[in-house]
Amino acid sequence: MRSRRYFLGVMLAGAGAMPAAMPALAAPRRAAPPERASRAALPLVVLDPGHGGADPGAVGQAGTLEKRVVLAVAQELRRRLEAGGRVRVALTRNRDVFVPLAERVAIARRQEAALFLSIHADSAPPGHGAQGRDAPRGASIYTLAETASDPFSAALARRENMADQAGGLRLPSVPPDVQRILLSLMRAETRQSSERLARQTMQAMAGDLPLLSNPHRRAGFVVLKAPDVPSALVEIGFLSHPADEALLNRPAWRARVADSLADGVHAFVGRRVAT
Structure with missing residues (x-):
């Protein structure tokens, strides 16, 4: 059966939106051994540790770098998911390197991921909450929307979307009309799946981690704009809050965060397989 990515590609090519031709069908290959073939049939989860390389992301008051925390x-999380044996896992980066935002999305699309989860530990945007112990804290999760759910989320997305510049790229911003076209191309199924991924991940975190008020929010994050991959961005805490920073520096706490996220991924994949 043709995947929805195939039909989307054909539609875009017919509209002149894809300058490159569709890749030719590969020559038939020998069947993989049963164990390998069985593993290849598992849903693929793409994990996206934010920032990296020349882009450190947020920096806590104690000097904690977001890029290191989210990679850890x-x-x-990858170890837990692979141990569960229900999914395959790929990372957009597995070391301290810079990966452009568009390439993070492309990795998930090229590999036909079942879901894309971008992991961050930000600081409160300037002008959107006090710093120190009065700063926003707790985990939250974001799905894509053309209009942000609140000014805080809009400011957070604006800053995250500048990561390419922090990494040394100087690319023109995507025009608003192109953004609207990209959003319109997202199938209703993908949007609904992204919302469900966010809900199930949030439910998994709710019993284990402190949460930001109104923890499920929406904004125009570039890394969430794949039209055919259910996607969410999770903030596992705020490095601008000393309590969150202290927790995120503890391996035991990071393991707890990974456990919660694994529960959310398994809940989403289980529902996806069942339907």
Whole structure:
């Protein structure tokens, strides 16, 4: 059966939106051994540790770098998911390197991921909450929307979307009309799946982790714009709050975060397989 990515590609090519031709069908290959073939049939989860390389992300008051914290959590989460044997896992980066935002999305699309989860540990945007112990804290999760659910989320997305510049790229911003076209191309099924991924991940975190008020929010994050991959961005805490920073520096706490996220992924994948 043709995947929805195939039909989307054909539609975009017919509209002149894809300058490159569709890739030719590969020559038939020998069947993989049963164990390998069985594993290849498992849903693929793409984990996206934010920032990296020249882009450190947020920096806590004690000097904690977001890029290191989120990579450690992503690697811990990968171990848990792989141990569960229900999914395959790929990371957009597995070391301290810079990966452009568009390439993070492309990795998930090229591999036909079942879901894409971007992991961050931000600081409160300037002008959106006090700093120190009065700063916003707790975990939250974001799905894509053309209009942000609140000014805080809009400011957070604006800053995250500048990561390419922090990494040394100087690319023109995507025009608003192109953004609207990209959003319109997202199938209703993908949007609904992204919302369900966020809900199930939030439910898994709710009993284990402190949460930001109104923890499920929406904004125009670039890494969530794949039209055919259910996607969510999770903030595992705020490095601008000293309590969150202290927790995220503890391996045992990062393992707890990974456990909660694994529960959310398994809940989403289980429902997806069942339907």
